[in-house]
Amino acid sequence: MKNFWIYVKNGIFKENPVLILMIGLCSVLAVSVNVQNAIGMGLAFTFVMVFSNLFVSLLRKFTPHDIRIPIFIVVIGTFTTIVDLVISAYSPTLYKALGIFIPLIVVNCIIIGRAEAFAYKHSVIESIADGIGISIGYVWTIVALGAIREFLGSGTLLNVNIIPNFQPMRVFIMPPGAFWGIGLLIALLKWVDSKIRR
Amino acid sequence: MKIYGFKGGVHPPEKKELSKDIPITKIPLPEKLIVLTVQHTGASVTPLVKPKDYVFKGQKIGDAQAFVTAPIHAPTSGTVKRIALYPHPNGRNVLGIEIEPDGKEEIFPDISKDSSWQNLSPEDIRKRIREAGIVGLGGAAFPTHVKISPPPEKKIDTIILNGAECEPYLTIDYRLMLEKPQLIVEGLRILMYVLGVKKGIIGIENNKKDAVEVLRKYIDSDIEIAILPTKYPQGSEKHLIKAILDREVPSGGLPLDVGVVVNNVGTAVAIAEHFKTGLPLISRGVTVTGENVNSPKNLDVLIGTPVSKLIEAAGGFREKPGKIIFGGPMMGIAIYDMDTPVIKGTSGVVVFSEKDAKYYEPVECVRCGKCVDVCPMGLMPTILAKYVRKDKLIEAEELGILDCIECGSCNYICPSRRPLLQWIRVGKTDILAKRRK
Amino acid sequence: MKQILRYGLILFLVCSIAAGVLAFTYENTQKVIEINKKLEKEKILKEMIPEATEFKKVENLPKVENKLVKINEINIAYKGQEKIGSIWEVVSKGYSSDIILVIGINKEGKIEHISVLSQQETPGLGSEITKDSFLKQFIGKDTPNLEAKKNITPVSGATISSSAVVRAVNEVLKHKDF
């Protein structure tokens, strides 16, 4: 059980998928226009991440090495489609906002990357821990980025106006702003990291 | 004569007016002379005398077995006082023979008085030049007999005498051309005879027009004078050949590879003088100049004279000295010891005050590209320096770092005051050291 | 050979399970999704003309001469048997994208409601046409004589996008009695 928490902790900062491993950036950059979308994407991602890790780990004894990738894809695809259908049914507004990005979770490098690099080689419990950790890392990053971009780009947070008369810097809701935002977050994490190390 | 020129180069202030109108004079015999065993490019020599030995003027006091070397001689008669380590202009301490002159100027009896070189075979002349210890007097001090012994497969068709004197401040070659034109032409003819060459060219920068006029009176149709634009480093062998003949010495090659031998006008004078007097190379012309000496001079000094004597002869320091440079300000070496003696390659001593020897704090490269524009070798100095700093020696070598002639143009022009040449030198040394391993 | 069979079998197995799970999910969500879609459409139409009780889609759309405007869909709103207005979905060529507008016309033939369904105009410039401050100028208009800078103030810096909206509204007003 001690290992469980270590693996969970790992994904949050030390192996933060976006800021340290720098994979799966496409969805992060595209969806982090505002906090609401970020949270929605984060939850969808978490669901697929944890369950695909779980099942990949569960099936790892039966998965021949040569055809592991097709099997990972099928597992991930299944859970993604489930999320897609469920969101579409029960939260049409979120579905509208996330649009094509939910199906794209299938090819999100983070999930297939963790399946290959972690779940395929670890026990079910550890894989769930890793899925949770990575998901937390992903969620806090995308939400933080969403908050930065929404605040600077639209002047709001969760669609609530924060400062009256604030002139939003629209560039932050455009792609260049996404890169700047993620650059700032990476710099911040490295800076904090260097302070801690010292 | 058509001049082709070369790409790149810089135009530093010439400052030649300080000393250009002052005729060459001799200085009194100093109390001590230090003849270093490292005078030239190539192997250092072994002393042939012991302390307390009496030596004659022109007596050979050091020699070596190697091909690329030249013997050294006693500049005057006197006693060998000590054989010890002395400061060399290059900054290290090397073995030197200190001679206490007796003032009698007794000439070594075995010296050949035969001045008719026309009767000698080229091979004999080469031997005489070697025995006389004559080396290139332009600065690099490459033994002359090596230079004029090309391998048989290389056909030499032209000899160029280098009278460009592109270094700022220095005027000794200019004075030689004015005062000893017949010796220059004679020296050139000896070299042409040795190499069996029909064509001799004297290259002179166009800021020395009067020297051209004087030399014109002494030449025949076999010798031409090429008037070159004033631009640093016009006096670099490779660029002289390029500017005059439009031939490019291939990367890593020598002038021999394009059928040319280049010698300094001072060397020609030394050769001619040797066949006139029989004396080996024991003195040379040195310009002592700079805004910080009271009366800049062109001097004829004995090899081994300590620099302090030269400055004394030039009227001493004007104010507190900051830097004393052996050679010109572009390629010369700053010395730290006032006892450093003149060696065969010392063409000038430039003295800067503390104020003029200012050190500039380098800032980040602003990529202006000026170093690329001025590099006469077509290199990218700032990129080379960057590679060396990052220890990317393979990349630096691919970019041609070994072709650098260390003229310093990039360093001179850099608006960010970056020590580009220093980095390039470090890189060259490291690459060559790695190669030797 | 044997291995290929084994791999095939494993893949088949995994896929079948996945297919089963998906079929189950699909069954359970599809009905909700369809209801949602219908509700949403009605919601939009209802917002336009709230007192309507029923909407009927028009089959024969009127012809538009202007090549830059296209009518996508017309729904007639009824209150019981009475025709109380129409709702138009029109596409107009903007500066950098197709602007899709929804326009509601009441029974007096005046514009009751107008909103932008989708557009991809320059963010911050052309995209400002979605703002109420611009769109509310069209409310109550009934004759196709609108012109940017004359009786309609365009979004500053986005004359082309503004004109595209004006053009679309003019076409709708021209054909409102088809």
Place this chain on the structure above:
Amino acid sequence: MKSEMDKLIVSSSPHIFVKEDVSYAMRQVIYALIPATLAGVYFFGLYSLWVILVSIISAVLWEAFALFLRKKPLNILLDFSAVVTGLLLALTLPPKVPLWIPVIGSGVAILLGKQVFGGLGDNFLNPALVGRAFLLSSYPQIMTSWIEPIHKIGGMVSQASPLTSTATPLAIVKLKLTGYQLPSYWHLFIGDIPGCIGETSALLLLLGGVYLIYKEIVDWRIPLSYILTVFIISLLFGKDPIFQILAGGLFLGAFFMATDWVTTPLTKKGKVIFGIGAGFFTMVIRLFGIYPEGVSYGILVMNALTPLIDRTIKPRKFGEVRK
């Protein structure tokens, strides 16, 4: 002699250096921009002087702030590069922007365009253009609101009352706007036309540019190849080439931004390629893009390509044996 000996300075050659350092070059750029700056103030009124001053002062303060954060000596400010950035940014702003615009713009220019990469020399994009691009995409309305010049050359007072909004010549052509009159070549050349504070007077920018070329601060190859490319492409696409050259910020960009040392290629050949590329992208944006003006993005795109150019284009080495 001994005591003097201890004090001698030893350093490797060369021992002399040019007087012209980075700070000198930056000051020359500032001098070269003064005529166009003054003309801008004359055309668009004293308020634009405030915009310029605020931009310069805030650029210097942002630079000082960044240097303080990076624990660098403040005397780096003496290289005047922040002043140049502030001035160039101001000259690319419309005349009546609110004063917080240059403050934010110069902040982005200095912090995100320059200091995050390590300060002058390490930035790969022209800082002033980064600031302008940021402002243009963040506040497009403010950044595209133009006014008629309040003073015109030749005693002609403008017909429209000052401060009413208008459009730049390029926008009139690009957007086929009606109700505007296109200025004549003469006005385009003199600069009493709507536009950014410092971009309108082709004449004075040319003057400053020629001064910089004469002083050997900038290489003539970039402006020439840049302007020529714009000319030729306009010709090929049936646009009025003289109009395309004089209208918009081409002269400001070609002489003062595309010639920025740090962000352009090192070699002469590379500089020509840079100019041609900038001209090409400028025209692509003007002809097919969504903006009427393409100079800033044209240059930024080529800035980004500069490392590639420098990797590919090398000067011919002396004595290089051709294989």
